[in-house]
Amino acid sequence: MKPLLSIQDYKAHFYTRRGIVKAVNGITYDVHPGQTLAIVGESGSGKSVSQLSYLGLLPTPPLKIMGGQVLFDGNDLLQMSEDQLRKIRGDKISMIFQEPMTSLNPYLKIGSQMIEPLVIHRKKTKKEAWKLATQALERVGLSRADQAMESYPHEFSGGMRQRVMIAMALTTDPKLLIADEPTTALDVTVQAQILELLKSIQQENKMAMILITHDLGVVAGSADEVVVMYAGRVFETGSVDDIFYRSQHPYTRALLRSTPRLDKLEKELPVIQGNPPDLISVSEGCPFYERCSYQKEICKREFPRESSLGAKHKWFCHVEKIS
Amino acid sequence: MSKPILSAQDLTVYYPLRHRGFLRAVDGxxxxxxxxxxxxxxxxSGCGKSSLGRALIRLHDPSSGSLSALGTDFLSLKGRKLREFRRNIQMVFQDPYASLNPRMTIFDALSEPLRAHFRLTTQEVSKKVAKALEQVGLTEQARDKYPHEFSGGQRQRIAIARALVLDPKVLIxxxxxxxxxxxxxxxxxNLLKEIQKSTGLSMLFISHNLSVVKYISDRIAVMYLGKIVETAxxxxxxxxxxxxxxxxxxxxxxxxxxxxxxxRKRIPxxxxxxxxxxxxxxCAFHTRCPWVVPRCLEERPKLQAVASGNQEVACFEAGKKEN
Known part of the structure; x- marks a missing residue:
């Protein structure tokens, strides 16, 4: 299957007064149509920046794209002009964010915001767009969609607002949906509803989804493939089963073990010592080196080369075998 | 079972609203x-768990009900007696960035409660601060630094040390x-668990995260819309x-x-x-309950012990259904 999005050795750094922050430091992976790829990592691992930056959604400077390719449908997004990018954003590639209240305009009716992508990208008249947007709201399970179109964002609960965001992102039938922590601000019972909704819409549309999250439970329930990020690097990629049952990277394993689980009665959680590194002072070596229980001399100096098993499962570690 | 160290009876916390009525954050x-x-x-979110936690240490006073702590009628205490009593019950908050004064060194922050509660020599204060820092796994060097020099996890350790420095009997x-x-x-x-074991203090651990609560708690109370619906x-x-x-x-x-x-099957x-x-x-839950019967719309179920042991539930239909 040809990938819809192919990211190759992509680098994006921030030039700040304190120094260069290597937020995305050479990442490579593919996203396939109809599949959900989850990007997991802790805060500061670069999971959001790795997506927002190539879409031109971050200010440059301080951001500077340092190299690599981001091929969408075969075209390199990094070579496109702002005009060309704008035509893709919100049309073929849509996004939803963590906090729906900050991504909706509080002064505008839901309807006026909903029709924007249709009027801009699809050249619909306002009337046609209004009708399509109302249908989109119905599709995400909002009762009385007519009334919702005439309401303002503050009249909705968090879960409802996120439904509106999803409906808005889907009005143009995007090929790729990037969901950045879409359920992190929501309660678990609402989270379950939203994840279910995203799954059913995806199956209907054969749309690809990139799900950015720090919640390994959400990954297990929603992803087909997983990318584990740490300090701007990809540490491991593979199918969801590769990552959860056959993980080869010490960080992935440690992360899984240190997460409390509802189906277990743990006596004591194994912990990862120390804190995530400061991205200004990351060395050329493996950024996990200091916290890793398998650390070797070479880890300090050199970032490991790719190891792989089968077509999909890849990881980056100097250690031959971990227990 | 022994006598409770902290006991709330029919506690309510109502916040007056500007226009009319009250917000019933904690409702009996x-x-x-x-x-x-x-x-x-x-x-x-919004179930009243934080309001309850704050009322239990009288950060704000409950609207009605009774509260006893360490055998004392906590609500009747005033002035100096109240201040003195408070050393027994300490609190740790969510955001260690907001709960530590950025202009106080760690030593100042930790010695402040000591000076407020005891008459100690400089040496004794130093000793107690050192002990508290050691308890939370921080080195002596931390004492002259400021909060911004620490990561989130370390700051939370400092907040915990600040709560522990008074040797409280109860930690919220x-x-x-x-x-x-x-x-x-x-x-x-793990640190909280370890401290609880070594000091034998009682802890109320408030969280929205069930996996985390399951890991750390001996007993759990579930709250919905201002009321406890189940304990076990x-x-x-x-x-x-x-x-x-x-x-x-x-x-x-x-x-x-x-x-x-x-x-997994989810209960939507x-x-x-x-x-x-x-x-x-x-019953506050009847609008969303899959088991609702006419009685639930009129009568509020009381939290009642279940025949088999240590479990209490507030539901008319509980136990009748097989799951």
Whole structure:
């Protein structure tokens, strides 16, 4: 299957007064149509920046794209002009964010915001767009969609607002949906509803989804493939089963073990010592080196080369075998 | 069982609203905390768990009800007696960035409560501060630094040390690990567990995260719209939850295990959390409950002990259904 999005050795750094922050430091992976790829990592691992930056959604400077390719449908997004990018954003590639209240305009009716992508990208008249947007709201399970179109964002609960965001992102039938922590601000019972909704819409549309999250439970329930990020690097990629049952990277394993689980009665959680590194002072070596229980001399100096098993499962570690 | 160290009877916290009426954040809660136990208080946002936690240490006074702590009628204490009594009950908050004064060194922050409560020589203060820092796994060098020089996890350790420096009998921790990354979260959870064991203090652990609550608690209380709907030992709560809300909540929590997630059946909760300004009559959960019967609309179920042991549930239909 040809990938819809192919990211190759992509680098994006921030030039700040304190120094260069290597937020995305050479990442490579593919996203396939109809599949959900989850990007997991802790805060500061670069999971959001790795997506927002190539879409031109971050200010440059301080951001500077340092190299690599981001091929969408075969075209390199990094070579496109702002005009060309704008035509893709919100049309073929849509996004939803963590906090729906900050991504909706509080002064505008839901309807006026909903029709924007249709009027801009699809050249619909306002009337046609209004009708399509109302249908989109119905599709995400909002009762009385007519009334919702005439309401303002503050009249909705968090879960409802996120439904509106999803409906808005889907009005143009995007090929790729990037969901950045879409359920992190929501309660678990609402989270379950939203994840279910995203799954059913995806199956209907054969749309690809990139799900950015720090919640390994959400990954297990929603992803087909997983990318584990740490300090701007990809540490491991593979199918969801590769990552959860056959993980080869010490960080992935440690992360899984240190997460409390509802189906277990743990006596004591194994912990990862120390804190995530400061991205200004990351060395050329493996950024996990200091916290890793398998650390070797070479880890300090050199970032490991790719190891792989089968077509999909890849990881980056100097250690031959971990227990 | 021994006598509770902290006991609330029919406690309410009502916030007056500008225009009319009250927001019933805590609406008649009776809850006991026993010596040496960790009681988890879990619920979704807006259920009143933080208001309850704050009322229990009189950060704001309850609107009605009674509260006894260490055998004393806590609500009748005033002035100097109240201030003196407070050293027995300490609190740790969610955001260690907000709860530490940025202009005080760690030593100043930790010695302040000591100076407020005891007449100690400089040496004695130093000794106690050093001991508290050691308890939370920080080195002596930390004492002359400022909060911004520490990571989130370390700051939370400092906040914990500040609570412990007075040797309290009760610790109320309100979402203490919710702002921390997974790898750091496990460190702080283990620390709290270890401290609780070594000092034998009683802890009320408030969180929205069921997996975390399950890991740390001996006993758990589930809160919904200002009321406790179920309490049980941690094994019982997860193995045989009796309240339909508890069941739905547990089923909604994602588990980091893809195979389990594929097989799991979720109990869907329809609708949204009703407003605490105008809570439903009868059982607060009846608007979303799959078991609702006419009686639930009129009468409010009381929290009642279940024949088989240490579990209490507030539901007319609980136990009648087979799950």
């Amino acid at each position: 809660v009776s809850l006991d905390l026993y010596p040496g136990e960790v009681l988890g208080l879990v619920g979704e 921790a309100d979402e203490p690990v919710s702002s921390l990354d997974v790898s750091v979260q496990a460190q702080v959870l 030992n941690r094994e019982d709560l997860f193995e045989k939850p009796l309240h339909p809300y508890t069941q739905a909540l547990i089923s909604a929590v994602p588990i980091p295990d893809p195979k389990l997630e594929r097989e 909760l329809t609708g949204e959390l009703p407003s605490a300004e105008n809570p439903p009559l009868g």
